[in-house]
Amino acid sequence: MAENLLHHRTCPICEAMCGIVVERRDGQVLSIKPDHDDVLSRGHICPKAVALKDIHEDPDRLRRPVRRRADGWEEVSWPEAYDEIERRIGEVRARHGNDAVAIYAGNPVVHNLGAMLGIGDFIRAVRTRNLYSATSVDQLPHMMTTPWASTRAILSCTTWARCSASATSSARCAPAISTRPRASTSCRT
Numbered sequence: 001m002a003e004n005l006l007h008h009r010t011c012p013i014c015e016a017m018c019g020i021v022v023e024r025r026d027g028q029v030l031s032i033k034p035d036h037d038d039v040l041s042r043g044h045i046c047p048k049a050v051a052l053k054d055i056h057e058d059p060d061r062l063r064r065p066v067r068r069r070a071d072g073w074e075e076v077s078w079p080e081a082y083d084e085i086e087r088r089i090g091e092v093r094a095r096h097g098n099d100a101v102a103i104y105a106g107n108p109v110v111h112n113l114g115a116m117l118g119i120g121d122f123i124r125a126v127r128t129r130n131l132y133s134a135t136s137v138d139q140l141p142h143m144m145t146t147p148w149a150s151t152r153a154i155l156s157c158t159t160w161a162r163c164s165a166s167a168t169s170s171a172r173c174a175p176a177i178s179t180r181p182r183a184s185t186s187c188r189t
């Protein structure tokens with residue numbers, strides 16, 4: 001009879017990288033629990049880590065590349081997918097310029113070593129100025145449009161007194177505030 005196996009891993013969902021223990025038997029995930037010996041998270045996980053089992057087993061989860069056809073989706077191999085991506089991105093850039101391509105890098109990029117090593121070269125190779133991320137999608141609209149957030153950010157800035165005369169600070173900070181922050185003598189930037 002197959003025995004239960006314990007795998008000590010990190011949750012791949014966000015950069016907190018909480019330690020998890022995955023219990024498995026015969027290829028089936030039995031449970032996902034916090035790893036109390038993880039030096040960073042020390043037994044903390046959030047509900048998303050537990051839901052990894054549901055994602056893993058979801059019959060609708062994409063397990064192979066698919067290509068859209070007029071009559072639906074067809075599975076293709078990874079080499080086929082990469083060949084087509086390379087060819088079509090090249091065509092778009094040749095016809096409309098580098099900025100016709102946009103890059104989105106989500107959370108896993110910053111805590112996946114392979115992706116981290118490759119993303120810089122990929123961005124430089126594509127040479128587009130259109131870069132998007134979880135921050136640009138989730139947070140920047142709030143940060144740019146919420147007076148409370150922008151004022152609070154500047155109020156907590158201790159560099160205003162020193163750098164308010166510089167072009168850098170006016171470009172970076174002045175448009176975001178409506179209240180003059182307190183003066184300070186220390187600069188943390």
Ligand code: SF4
Nearest residue numbers: 011014017018046049
């Ligand atoms: S358990 Fe939650 S907080 Fe920890 S890495 Fe996963 S998603 Fe992030």
